[in-house]
Amino acid sequence: MQSQDPWENGPPLLLPSLHLFIPPLRLVSAAMWQVVQRRDVHDYGMLEEFVTTVTEIVPELLSCSQRAQLVLGLRARLVLELCRIEQTLDLQNIQQHLDRIRSLTSTGEAESGDAEVELSESNFVELVESLLKDPSERENFYQDVFPVEFGPKYDTAIQMLMLEFLSRLEKLLPIPDLEQTASLLNAVPSALEKCVQFVPDPKQLRTLLQYHRKLGHLDSIRTPSSFGDCILSSLSLPPYVRVVAAPDVDSDTQSESMNLEGMEARELMENRTKEIDVLVPADKVNITGSQMSLDHYQ
Numbered sequence: 001m002q003s004q005d006p007w008e009n010g011p012p013l014l015l016p017s018l019h020l021f022i023p024p025l026r027l028v029s030a031a032m033w034q035v036v037q038r039r040d041v042h043d044y045g046m047l048e049e050f051v052t053t054v055t056e057i058v059p060e061l062l063s064c065s066q067r068a069q070l071v072l073g074l075r076a077r078l079v080l081e082l083c084r085i086e087q088t089l090d091l092q093n094i095q096q097h098l099d100r101i102r103s104l105t106s107t108g109e110a111e112s113g114d115a116e117v118e119l120s121e122s123n124f125v126e127l128v129e130s131l132l133k134d135p136s137e138r139e140n141f142y143q144d145v146f147p148v149e150f151g152p153k154y155d156t157a158i159q160m161l162m163l164e165f166l167s168r169l170e171k172l173l174p175i176p177d178l179e180q181t182a183s184l185l186n187a188v189p190s191a192l193e194k195c196v197q198f199v200p201d202p203k204q205l206r207t208l209l210q211y212h213r214k215l216g217h218l219d220s221i222r223t224p225s226s227f228g229d230c231i232l233s234s235l236s237l238p239p240y241v242r243v244v245a246a247p248d249v250d251s252d253t254q255s256e257s258m259n260l261e262g263m264e265a266r267e268l269m270e271n272r273t274k275e276i277d278v279l280v281p282a283d284k285v286n287i288t289g290s291q292m293s294l295d296h297y298q
Contacts, residue, residue, distance in 0.1 A: 017208040020200055023175055029166045036162045039155055041081040045097070048074040051165060052104070061168045062161075068105075068117045070161040075101050076124055077158065080150060083131050084142055091132065098125055 018027060032050065035043045048071050055067050062070065079097045082090065105121040131138040176184065185192040212218075 013208065013211055014204070016201060016204045017211070020204060020208050025173060026170070026175075029169060033162065033166055036155075036159050041077055044074040044078040045100075047162070048078075048100075051162075054169065055165075058172065061172070062165055065114065066161055066164065068114070070158070070165065071104055072101060072117070072121065072124075073154070073158050073161070075104070077150065077154070079128055080146065083128060083138065086135060086138070089132070094128070094132070098128060101125065 022030075028050075032047050034040075035047060051067070051074070052071050055061050055071075059067075075097060079094060079101070082088075082094050082097070101121055102125065105118055127141075131141055185195060
């Protein structure tokens, strides 16, 4: 029996909640992956532009052949979808897409010297132009040729190339952990201040936390139950406890104190102890050198 995806349980999270815990670029990548899985061909132009932009900056994400097949494949599939129905033909729009295909091959897609890329581009443009001129040829093409050449096999190839691209992009941009993120913010004080002032929408935050709580990802608390008890101890001091710290001494006095020996040092310490007014029994106060600590008062 196939296990159910825990993320599919319960009502879906809205975009504001997703923004609280998923990095923006991962949301974009996931949306693009959904586009190719659902074969939302009308969005393929947006995918092609994103792939082209990213691979121009980081060419090693895909090989030259993979990049050419993906960007040309996405744009060509969109053009064929626009040519399918005569009643909705927009010749100007289609021509803009054909110009885009020409620009892709002339600005780098065939930079490896692969003549096959240029030939594919040229033949495809001629095919589209002939489909636009001859309605009968267009009808025969979509009935006999399209299902074979641009059917499931073509769609699967697009999906595999897109998955490879998105997977490698994710490896290029790993999500930093808490300490790494804190270090990045520490380097930019203005960003740190803005993040501190950011207050999530309480409703969206509640929805997000309740959703994840039901998934059961949080394990039991492993830290000792006494962890952090010193805070409550400090807050539990009786109101009549008053500690007046000794005034700061300058460096000359500190140096003089360090040079005193025997009785002189003890006499100086006793005199300074008199300046400290502690309204608790003497056995509850530890004094070492010039530092004073107050034991927990029971």
